[in-house]
Amino acid sequence: MFDITGKKAIITGGAQGLGFSMVQAFYQAGVEVAVIDISDGIFEICDKLGADASKIHTVQADLLNIESLTKSFEEALSKLGGTVDILINSAGLIQRKPAFEFSIESWNRIMGLNVTSVFELSRLAAVEMMKQGSGKIINMGSILSVLGGFNAAAYSTSKGAILQLTKSLSNEWAEHGIQVNAIAPGYMLTTMNTDLMNDPVRSPQIEARIPAKRWGTPEDVAGVAMFLASPASDYVTGTLIPVDGGVLGR
Numbered sequence: 001m002f003d004i005t006g007k008k009a010i011i012t013g014g015a016q017g018l019g020f021s022m023v024q025a026f027y028q029a030g031v032e033v034a035v036i037d038i039s040d041g042i043f044e045i046c047d048k049l050g051a052d053a054s055k056i057h058t059v060q061a062d063l064l065n066i067e068s069l070t071k072s073f074e075e076a077l078s079k080l081g082g083t084v085d086i087l088i089n090s091a092g093l094i095q096r097k098p099a100f101e102f103s104i105e106s107w108n109r110i111m112g113l114n115v116t117s118v119f120e121l122s123r124l125a126a127v128e129m130m131k132q133g134s135g136k137i138i139n140m141g142s143i144l145s146v147l148g149g150f151n152a153a154a155y156s157t158s159k160g161a162i163l164q165l166t167k168s169l170s171n172e173w174a175e176h177g178i179q180v181n182a183i184a185p186g187y188m189l190t191t192m193n194t195d196l197m198n199d200p201v202r203s204p205q206i207e208a209r210i211p212a213k214r215w216g217t218p219e220d221v222a223g224v225a226m227f228l229a230s231p232a233s234d235y236v237t238g239t240l241i242p243v244d245g246g247v248l249g250r
């Protein structure tokens with residue numbers, strides 16, 4: 001029921017953080033993975049995992065550029081032998097600033113990566129998944145898909161959009177055997193949160209608000225992603241699963 005051996009996955013943002021942890025977990029579960037990421041860190045993935053290079057493919061691309069996004073998807077698909085069973089949209093950007101200090105360029109970059117690239121990659125993957133009558137699309141939402149957050153207007157707007165996009169695409173594609181779901185990580189120990197973790201005022205406030213009384217780890221997210229990629233979740237679609245140590249329940 002949880003067996004995903006032999007499946008083929010495209011994971012964006014897999015060079016580090018939550019994306020890397022999912023690349024690691026899927027590789028170890030016998031999945032062939034193509035990683036799309038802008039970072040040079042992509043070229044270290046195989047060594048970091050001690051992985052068989054025929055099972056992890058890398059495509060360096062800027063997903064903010066729609067032409068490069070399309071090419072990267074085609075390259076990833078071709079490296080996977082022309083089929084894709086799982087798409088994980090993990091590449092994402094945040095900028096924490098008061099709304100008045102936010103530039104429109106930053107707003108557009110966050111929307112472009114966190115929303116537009118997810119929409120476009122999901123459409124490209126769904127075309128392939130429809131041919132085989134099955135597929136799993138996993139989007140990275142956030143607790144800020146639901147909460148407003150603070151000094152993060154663009155990010156929380158983009159993650160709210162991910163919740164709606166997940167539901168919309170699920171409504172359209174469920175009958176074709178494609179499940180579209182989102183994960184809502186809470187406060188996770190990745191570089192995205194370095195400034196929060198180092199903030200002597202906010203860091204203890206955050207920890208006090210988490211019922212589990214600890215920050216989440218990338219591995220906490222990988223387990224839920226594996227569930228959403230496996231046959232165990234074949235009747236789960238259009239939903240947002242929090243991985244937040246209880247924050248949204250407070």
Ligand SMILES: NC(=O)c1ccc[n+]([C@@H]2O[C@H](COP(=O)([O-])OP(=O)(O)OC[C@H]3O[C@@H](n4cnc5c(N)ncnc54)[C@H](O)[C@@H]3O)[C@@H](O)[C@H]2O)c1
Pocket residue numbers: 012013014015016017018019020036037038039061062063064089090091092093113140141142143184185186187188189190191192193
């Ligand atoms: N870390 C958290 O606490 C947290 C909480 C909630 C949601 N999330 C979401 O989970 C996802 C992963 O977060 P993370 O903490 O691993 O982030 P991260 O910053 O560690 O990793 C993001 C990855 O995206 C890649 N990327 C950035 N811009 C890109 C571009 N233009 N084209 C291609 N790749 C690009 C980066 O190179 C990096 O490898 C994001 O969507 C994020 O919003 C994270």
